[in-house]
Amino acid sequence: MWNTFLGKRLKGVKYAAKGAWMLIKNEASIQVQTVIAIVMTFAGFYFEINTTEWIFQIIAIALVMSLEGINTAIEEISDFVHPDFHNRIGYIKDVAAGGVFIAALGAVIIGCIIYIPKF
Ligand SMILES: Nc1ncnc2c1ncn2[C@@H]1O[C@H](COP(=O)(O)OP(=O)(O)OP(=O)(O)O)[C@@H](O)[C@H]1O
Numbered sequence: 206m207w208n209t210f211l212g213k214r215l216k217g218v219k220y221a222a223k224g225a226w227m228l229i230k231n232e233a234s235i236q237v238q239t240v241i242a243i244v245m246t247f248a249g250f251y252f253e254i255n256t257t258e259w260i261f262q263i264i265a266i267a268l269v270m271s272l273e274g275i276n277t278a279i280e281e282i283s284d285f286v287h288p289d290f291h292n293r294i295g296y297i298k299d300v301a302a303g304g305v306f307i308a309a310l311g312a313v314i315i316g317c318i319i320y321i322p323k324f
Pocket residue numbers: 234280287288289290291292293294295296298299302
């Protein structure tokens with residue numbers, strides 16, 4: 206069953222779900238982002254945000270958390286291929302973290318646009 210086209214895709218989903226669970230279980234930064242995502246979801250229900258606002262909020266949360274996953278993978282690869290200190294490794298890790306920072310900044314701005322008018 207697992208060797209069919211659909212079986213292989215299902216196996217891929219299984220590994221990806223396992224990866225998402227490992228991220229949440231092992232990585233402090235994604236644990237913080239998960240808590241923020243849960244708080245913002247409750248805020249969304251509390252302030253009764255509209256469909257468009259939900260879409261932007263969900264995209265912002267998903268973008269930050271998925272980039273955090275990619276950033277973690279880049280950190281792991283860097284440490285695996287070059288465990289010692291090296292300026293290039295520092296640069297690689299910094300630019301990967303910079304990507305998460307840009308997404309997080311965008312998420313904060315989206316949050317302000319949605320929630321500030323509700324106070
Ligand atoms: N091997 C290295 N060579 C050069 N600089 C490094 C190296 N490892 C880490 N750094 C520098 O330290 C910063 C933080 O590194 P890293 O992200 O691995 O640690 P961390 O902050 O403990 O990560 P996290 O908490 O997200 O797991 C990097 O962005 C980089 O500037």
